[in-house]
Amino acid sequence: MLRAMKRKRRNRAFWQEVIATIERGDASVDQIAHRYGVRKTTLRWWMSQLRRKGSRVELVPVQVADVARSAVRIVSGEIAIELDGGVSLEDVASLVRALRA
Numbered sequence: 001m002l003r004a005m006k007r008k009r010r011n012r013a014f015w016q017e018v019i020a021t022i023e024r025g026d027a028s029v030d031q032i033a034h035r036y037g038v039r040k041t042t043l044r045w046w047m048s049q050l051r052r053k054g055s056r057v058e059l060v061p062v063q064v065a066d067v068a069r070s071a072v073r074i075v076s077g078e079i080a081i082e083l084d085g086g087v088s089l090e091d092v093a094s095l096v097r098a099l100r101a
Contacts, residue, residue, distance in 0.1 A: 010038075015046040022047070060096075076100065 022032050029047075033040040072083040072092055076099040083092070 012050075015043075016050060018043065019047055019050060074099065 018036050033043045074081045
């Protein structure tokens, strides 16, 4: 007798990460599905859902300097913001998203 395998439920953040990997061009949809252990049809469904709702992951250019973390400088067009080094990465990400909106 065959038993149905219980599938692991994955959240939206997981699927956004997987789709970002595809959009970087690292590998094909088939290869990424295999790498993450997900069905190709499920992956394609999530791609269509996230793109339809405007949740497409967008990559932005970043420069990383090899210096002590004393400050963070964000430049968006003519706007430049400097934050002290104690600010969290989540707060920096939120600020960047707000600037881009």
